[in-house]
Amino acid sequence: xxxxxxxxxxxxxxxxxxxxxxxxxxxxxxxxxxxxxxxxxxxxxxxxxxxxxxxxxxxxxxxxxxxxxxxxxxxxxxxxxxxxxxxxxxxxxxxxxxxxxxxxxxxxxxxxxxxxxxxxxxxxxxxxxxxxxxxxxxxxxxxxxxxxxxxxxxxxxxxxxxxxxxxxxxxxxxxxxxxxxxxxxxxxxxxxxxxxxxxxxxxxxxxxxxxxxxxxxxxxxxxxxxxxxxxxxxxxxxxxxxxxxxxxxxxxxxxxxxxxxxxxxxxxxxxxxxxxxxxxxxxxxxxxxxxxxxxxxxxxxxxxxxxxxxxxxxx
Ligand SMILES: [Cu+2]
Numbered sequence: 001x002x003x004x005x006x007x008x009x010x011x012x013x014x015x016x017x018x019x020x021x022x023x024x025x026x027x028x029x030x031x032x033x034x035x036x037x038x039x040x041x042x043x044x045x046x047x048x049x050x051x052x053x054x055x056x057x058x059x060x061x062x063x064x065x066x067x068x069x070x071x072x073x074x075x076x077x078x079x080x081x082x083x084x085x086x087x088x089x090x091x092x093x094x095x096x097x098x099x100x101x102x103x104x105x106x107x108x109x110x111x112x113x114x115x116x117x118x119x120x121x122x123x124x125x126x127x128x129x130x131x132x133x134x135x136x137x138x139x140x141x142x143x144x145x146x147x148x149x150x151x152x153x154x155x156x157x158x159x160x161x162x163x164x165x166x167x168x169x170x171x172x173x174x175x176x177x178x179x180x181x182x183x184x185x186x187x188x189x190x191x192x193x194x195x196x197x198x199x200x201x202x203x204x205x206x207x208x209x210x211x212x213x214x215x216x217x218x219x220x221x222x223x224x225x226x227x228x229x230x231x232x233x234x235x236x237x238x239x240x241x242x243x244x245x246x247x248x249x250x251x252x253x254x255x256x257x258x259x260x261x262x263x264x265x266x267x268x269x270x271x272x273x274x275x276x277x278x279x280x281x282x283x284x285x286x287x288x289x290x291x292x293x294x295x296x297x298x299x300x301x302x303x304x305x306x307x308x309x310x311x312x313x314x315x
């Protein structure tokens with residue numbers, strides 16, 4: 001009896017956390033008017049999120065709310081898929097979100113090889129793109145879209161690319177990354193169960209980059225994938241170009257709500273010099289001691305009395 005009660009309570013707690021994480025992308029989404037579909041769904045107040053907390057993070061399901069992601073045979077060098085709608089037929093009408101009607105994100109199961117591309121839609125509902133699957137391995141492909149008349153959705157499917165695979169260990173947590181000659185630093189540690197600001201600051205040759213170019217309606221695009229199951233979080237920037245307060249660098253702030261503690265890989269897309277660059281970071285959510293972010297509000301560590309004691313854990 002006691003066990004049953006405790007398990008039930010645990011399940012409810014999980015649901016609430018997942019639900020909050022799911023909702024935050026839209027609650028804090030500063031999408032411009034052109035993305036009105038996004039905004040309409042963005043409305044629920046914080047209080048309502050708990051009440052509607054019946055969803056898990058995006059990208060874990062291949063089929064959800066009647067929509068199914070279906071890979072399609074494609075010529076070598078191409079990746080193709082369809083979204084089957086509730087009536088079983090390919091969806092051909094989509095709303096624009098973040099400047100595009102379809103965002104295709106891929107990563108290997110070991111969290112390497114991230115790509116974020118934008119396929120073209122054929123009249124029959126088939127999406128095609130030069131394949132972003134850049135090498136052998138087990139890949140996860142995420143389709144992030146809004147079917148016209150429906151809600152935002154991210155479906156995920158496993159795709160296998162044959163060949164000799166070398167599993168790569170997840171890089172250690174770090175607050176600095178380099179890509180294409182840029183250095184990007186990360187401030188902030190995501191904390192489960194609440195909205196956490198993450199600020200990414202871009203510099204080049206030691207100089208702050210203050211002329212970031214808008215990309216997908218923002219000065220940066222941040223995707224987070226959870227280690228272990230590749231739960232997908234699309235994290236939105238706090239502010240948009242032209243809103244009168246958001247500057248084109250060097251800092252871009254995002255509001256993240258992660259569904260659990262644990263390791264995540266962050267992928268920041270930003271545009272500068274006419275090209276899109278992707279900086280990657282490993283972060284440990286819920287780790288109050290990592291990074292240089294805001295001090296968590298919980299009690300301070302008590303000095304680790306149970307660590308470093310001679311003989312601890314032995315004898
Ligand atoms: Cu995209």
